[in-house]
Amino acid sequence: MKKMIGTGTKAVATAVKCANVDVVPGYPITPQTSIMEYISEMCDSGEMNAKFIPVEGEHSAMAAAVAASATGARVFTASSSQGLLYMHEVLHMAAGGRMPIVMVNVNRGVFAPWILYADHSDTMAQRDTGWLQLHCASIQEIFNTTLQAFYIAEKVNIPTMVCFDGFTLSHCTMAFDVPTQKQINQFLPARDVDWFLDVKHPSSFSNISSVDAYVDLRKQLHEDTLKAIDVVKEAASRYSDITGMCNGDTIECYRMEDAETVVFAMGSLADELHLSIDRLRANGMKVGLLRLRLFRPFPKEDIMAVLPENSKVVVIDKAYAYGTDGGALYQELKSALYGERSDVEIYDKVMGIGGQDVTWETMADAISETVEG
Amino acid sequence: MNKKTVKSFRPISWPTKGASAKTGKWRTMRPVIDKEKCIACRICYIYCPEATITPEIEIDYEYCKGCGVCAHECPKKAISMENEVH
Structure with a gap:
């Protein structure tokens, strides 16, 4: 365990590095931007062994995230406000496609008129996309929850959003504890992949389906989303057993x-x-x-x-x-x-x-x- | 990757004829080949976007969506598009 001092966005970037993420498609938007800056710097210097994809907008960021996740990679991205709204269409693709992507949304109000500061209208607008949503209240919790989100998403194969308020938490500096890499690896093993886009065994996902198949897939997503309540608790107790830090649970x-x-x-x-x-x-x-x-x-x-x-x-x-x-x-x-x-x-x-x-x-x-x- | 262990909740399709259902039901116009005019040049076979025309110039009506590309491309005007009755 070591102590770090940093902002909420630094805590996210540190957790993403510790989570051994493979691919990070990213596009900057206030107040999330510094997450992408930290991650792109770490990818550039070799401190983080991930592919950073600088895309041309958030719709593409989520499209790249879905495609990368379909190859079996562990994928992370982040957004805020209008960026999240612009992703909306592809959020459904991620959830329906059962891609365990983790995204941080740094909460910010939406236009019109333009506003840079936090409220929850951006994430509330994504309520019915099929994504899981966790909301944090401190910088330590942001770090812990980002790591836990990978465990939760990959366990239920549902994308997971970690949310916290812009500026109040994203740009505020506080000390936070970082477990050892050994502890993190024990908590978060490599992604268990039952299917991936594989040239040796060609398949496609999200092809047009029959009505019957669609009904079954949607019902399954709904039921699996409800099952995630237990997985969130399991992630919290597992994290606490391994690291001694108690941030988790549903309430x-x-x-x-x-x-x-x-x-x-x-x-x-x-x-x-x-x-x-x-x-x-x-x-x-x-x-x-x-x-x-x-x-x-x-x-x-x-x-x-x-x-x-x-x-x-x-x-x-x-x-x-x-x-x-x-x-x-x-x-x-x-x-x-x-x-x-x-x-x-x-x-x-x-x-x-x-x-x-x-x-x-x-x-x-x-x-x-x-x-x- | 083992096909048998892929979880059932995934919207996955494997390469097979008609992975997305029998698309012939979508057809409102039906391409009909006049064998008298046909010179078996196979241009329709090459252009068909759904691969529903065989090299022997037979149309698979279970999957032909009736787009009319074959009729448009036929150099001998041997394919006519007729109203479909399902």
């Missing part, structure tokens, strides 16, 4: 003992919320934090297991679900609990849109105002 709880109010959030705001919870607790409010790490598949059972009876849940959302009665995460939670937990009251607060600075004090005030009405 993270903070001061949930005897909580009557639960704050539900994702990403960097959820980290800041620790301070809000402490302050509200000091003021006598029985409040806890439930941070969602795994957005897709949605870990409904895990959430229901920790939500206290008759509790009030305040969702802090970093993206709108236009035309509904609130934010994207709020809709997800309501739909998961509908018909299962009528004892729980759910409120929504959309905050931090387009990188709007939200402090722990603002959130603490919003929580008490929402609950006390």
